[in-house]
Each structure stands twice: as C-alpha cells, then as structure tokens.
Amino acid sequence: MTKQEKTQLIEDLKVKFAGSQYFYIADSTSLTVEQVNKLRKLCFSKGIEMKVAKNSLIEKALEATGQASPELIGALKGQSSIFFCEVGNAAAKTLKEFRGDKGTMPKLKAAYIDTAVFLGDDQLDSLSKLKSKHELIGEIVALLQSPAKNVIGGLKSSAGNKIAGLVKALESRAK
Secondary structure (H helix, E strand, C coil): CCCHHHHHHHHHHHHHHHHHCCEEEECCCCCCHHHHHHHHHHHHHCCCCCEECHHHHHHHHHCCCCCCCCHHHHCCCCCEEEEEEECCCCHHHHHHHHHHHHHHCCEEEEHHHHHHHEEHHHHHHHHHHCCCHHHHHHCCCCCHHHHHHHHHHHHCCCCHHHHHHHHHHHHHCCC
C-alpha cells in the first residue's frame, strides 16, 4: 500500500469515526475468506458497514477525531475489523447471529457507544440487549399514555356512566 493510499484510508476512516456514534472493533483473524464474505453480506443486509484496516491506520484516524481513548488503542492488536452502525446494539446482534450457537469468532475487542467504551468479548451479550433510542422513546410514550388510558377506560365503563351521571347532576344543580 502506497503512502497516498494509506493517507486516503486514514481520511476515510476519520470521516467514518467522526460521523458515527457507534462502532465496534472485532478480531476476525481466524475467519476464512468465505466466512468474511458471509459476514460482510450479513452486515450489509442489516445496514452495518464493515471495514478491515491495519491497526496503526485505525489508531491514526481515531487520534485525528479525538476518540482515541487508551482502552480503544489498547484493543488494537491482531487483525481488526471495524463495524459502523446507526443503532447501538445492531453490530452486537449481528455478531451474535453470525456466530450462532457454536461460533466464537469474530471476537469483540471493543465497542464505542455514545462516548462509552466497552472492552472484551464478554460485553457482547450486554451490548446486544441495549435498547435503541427509538425503543426507549416508545417505552416513555407508552408510560405517559398509561394514566390517560386508565381515565378514559374508567369513563367508558359502567362506573364511568355513574361518574358522568354525577357530573350532569352537579351541572344541573349549578344552573
């Protein structure tokens, strides 16, 4: 790889890191070319971009964006694949799906989720259970709607008819 190609790759990675709130770094050393192609295809179908680069180039791109924490830099050993995604748990779920019941590769080295760094393959289960922003908003909306639904349900029930009757009686007294 020429110096110009390396510079271009660092620039491309810099743009990806700067524009991504979520990325994962995994070790795909023992995967065959066929397995890597399957993983790329699976990632593509889920809207995840997978890149493979030298650790030194990844480190330079991270440093250029200000995201180079000692933990992330320390995780850059061996062959590294980077997964860029729009949803925090998407890459974790995809890695788990690719591994299946028996698979252990690729191993998660580190994950960067909204400025938090998660290290090690043992974090994969926790990361796959993270809720997305949309799921959290949906839960909050459901919680906010719950009391209103209870009031409306009470008004529609037979007890609601009694309440409506009492309100009408009080209204007629007031006039």
